[in-house]
Amino acid sequence: MRIDAITIFPEIFNVLDVSLLGKAREAGLLNFTAHNLRDFTTDVHRTVDDSPYGGGAGMVMKPEPWALALESVLPGEATDTADEDPSLPLLIIPTPSGHVFNQQLARALSHEKQLVFACGRYEGIDERVYEWASDKFRVLPVSLGDYVLNGGEVAVLAMIEAIGRLIPGVVGNPESLVEESHEDGLLEYPVYTKPSTWRDLEVPEVLLSGNHGKIARFRREAQLTRTAQRRPELILDIDPATTNRKDRDL
Numbered sequence: 001m002r003i004d005a006i007t008i009f010p011e012i013f014n015v016l017d018v019s020l021l022g023k024a025r026e027a028g029l030l031n032f033t034a035h036n037l038r039d040f041t042t043d044v045h046r047t048v049d050d051s052p053y054g055g056g057a058g059m060v061m062k063p064e065p066w067a068l069a070l071e072s073v074l075p076g077e078a079t080d081t082a083d084e085d086p087s088l089p090l091l092i093i094p095t096p097s098g099h100v101f102n103q104q105l106a107r108a109l110s111h112e113k114q115l116v117f118a119c120g121r122y123e124g125i126d127e128r129v130y131e132w133a134s135d136k137f138r139v140l141p142v143s144l145g146d147y148v149l150n151g152g153e154v155a156v157l158a159m160i161e162a163i164g165r166l167i168p169g170v171v172g173n174p175e176s177l178v179e180e181s182h183e184d185g186l187l188e189y190p191v192y193t194k195p196s197t198w199r200d201l202e203v204p205e206v207l208l209s210g211n212h213g214k215i216a217r218f219r220r221e222a223q224l225t226r227t228a229q230r231r232p233e234l235i236l237d238i239d240p241a242t243t244n245r246k247d248r249d250l
């Protein structure tokens, strides 16, 4: 997968050099580039912001550097290969007023050939950029959650990590992706490792029993209890057919 992030702080993305995503980049599974928006300015001060029309606090990101930066990552301009996906690349705009990011969206995005992230700062990007971009990209505003960050970079890092680990080959054992929180609409069951007694605290006995049916039932019940306690709204969203099928298999 090709991922381009446009930002005024490309160094924030240096963390993508390490751990599983660093290895995925080395292995060629993830082709990530951070582009400095200031490289697309034309004035001596490399200005990317200006005061808002209509007044108000803060600054707004100017449209022209964004247009030039976005044009530079379009397939055919930056990478012109015969097997390029004919569909438009997906431009993700991190913003607190976007669709809330979740595991289902991460999974859908993990099938894309190219993702472009436009990291806003200040009060955000001039709205006309999205209108202009909509015939060159599929444009999707996405929020990390109902709070306000200083910039899009941290939100984009979280999204890249959630999406990147779903790309085949990035996580060594694909089984570990299946039994995770939010994959089936529930939170994950509690996990334990050795020693079985630690500071007078015991691992639940059933997990030492070797009885796979009982273990699966224990974990399913723990998932349901934990989800009901911590995120009751998720229980309403799950497909009863899925829950029943899993329980039936035990």
Ligand code: SAM
Binding pocket: 093, 094, 095, 096, 097, 118, 119, 120, 121, 122, 123, 124, 125, 142, 143, 144, 145, 146, 147, 148, 149, 150, 151, 152, 153, 155
């Ligand atoms: N004035 C904007 C508003 O009220 O919606 C907030 C601007 S915020 C200070 C600056 C940038 O941080 C945004 O343009 C966006 O890129 C990013 N950002 C802030 N909170 C975010 C969130 N919850 N999810 C995704 N991106 C966020």
